[in-house]
Amino acid sequence: MINKLVEKIQKTEAPIVVGLDPMLTYIPEHIKEKVFAEYGETLEGAAEAVWLFNKEIVDHVYDLIPAVKPQIAMYEQFGVPGLVAFKKTVDYCKSKDLVVIGDIKRGDIGSTSAAYAIGHLGRVQVGSKEYVPFDEDFATVNPYLGSDGVNPFIKVCQEEKKGIFVLVKTSNPSSGEFQDRRIGERPLYEYVGEKVDEWGRQCMGENYSYVGAVVGATYPEVGKVMRKMMPKAYILVPGYGAQGGQGRDLVHFFNEDGLGAIVNSSRGIIAAYKQDAYSRFGAEHFGEASRAAVEAMKEDIQNALRHK
């Protein structure tokens, strides 16, 4: 799957992943009115609104981008119906040949991580039958529990040719609270990065590993260091746009081959129609606003890479 991701990035010339993290406040009134008329103001209604919103955006951007990243929390907040919408979104994006990164940030002791890995990337056995429960292509993984918690994901990645992105340095303001703590001369996230490199060498695709890392766009200097420390890891870079990261901050996350990083934008794309820059499209045409925002983001990143 890492090979497919790399190929799609090369083909689209867009190292971009669109974060499908829908809040109800992002969803235009005309969608909410329609679904609430049918389902009432229910969890099922909210989930249907989320799904219709996602579908419209995907229909407008799928040919421009290699991948999407649905954030499962935004679905889980609507309970079981929300997770039905998550699964529909995953399946629909795959039908559009998009690589799907499940932003699930799971991680637990070994037997429990194995269940998460099976549920999201693998197959579960029920009697004599096998099922693929959520069936994302990649998942994000929290490393706090150490190798025990990550290895079951790696095992499933090896079997299924799928991938993970391990949290190394997250984009949020307080990420330094524990991740930056100095152990001797070096911060904790470097130790995590070292492990990512080690884990990754156990399951290599053509040029990059199935095991990638998350490093926030908001910490470009960290990106520079981690890029060198994990040369074979694809870096998933959140924090572009709404969280403050800009194109020129991103160059450090890429390798000399122009590859090695994929930049996420969520709100900046999916709620583009709410920004002044795209308000001309209006709420009715929010999908077109998202398309324009993807094109601008692609331009911004390509520009930055050209002037690297």
Next chain:
Amino acid sequence: MINKLVEKIQKTEAPIVVGLDPMLTYIPEHIKEKVFAEYGETLEGAAEAVWLFNKEIVDHVYDLIPAVKPQIAMYEQFGVPGLVAFKKTVDYCKSKDLVVIGDIKRGDIGSTSAAYAIGHLGRVQVGSKEYVPFDEDFATVNPYLGSDGVNPFIKVCQEEKKGIFVLVKTSNPSSGEFQDRRIGERPLYEYVGEKVDEWGRQCMGENYSYVGAVVGATYPEVGKVMRKMMPKAYILVPGYGAQGGQGRDLVHFFNEDGLGAIVNSSRGIIAAYKQDAYSRFGAEHFGEASRAAVEAMKEDIQNALRHK
């Protein structure tokens, strides 16, 4: 909710939480045969088997214990139908007046953690209506992202009088890989424990805080240190039984008042009928085996506390 947990622990004299972490291999054949005949070997069938298995155990132990801890990964591995079984289990346990600790180990950047907190402990707004999606009483939280990722849970705890247990030192063999890294003189988990104490003082119940901690039974010496460092935090102690922790290891996790810790056992209780000690009950009467295992665990812990 922390007050209710403490009261129930005092009333049952059992600082015990039963981990409802069903694997299909734990579920007796007669249940699987019955559900597969009705649902086929499907995800729905697996989920129904899990639910019937849980219900039988809960019916046999609910009067002996204060709380249960369903591990959501074991449900998530069966996709959406598995999460339906998770929700049914939560609701049923609450109807039996058990405190429900959702072992979800979530944690993300602020806005995303807020969605998890709402989905599991709080209420979500849909138009003019409010819903309680999963509605556990407590949730476990991963601290790797720092305060940003924990504060949204604390906010919901304050509003809803619910609680969290933050991972400090987990029970698994490789937990030391990052958690034990020395920052100056002290390991990382102590810095996390210090934050737990600080976060906890923002939302106190009567004698204990809504913010507790997870410290594994497999590291009793750590328990001793963390007990002193977080005097107001309830400690959720996994790793008893199948993972190797024993009654005498547990005394360090309790305060002088005989409170302050609640010990989890999963496999040792729910799959008790598979152990030699309880095989006399047979698979048909697995619920009775679980009851006997709870009684033995209660005896083991009470003994250890008496000889503290």
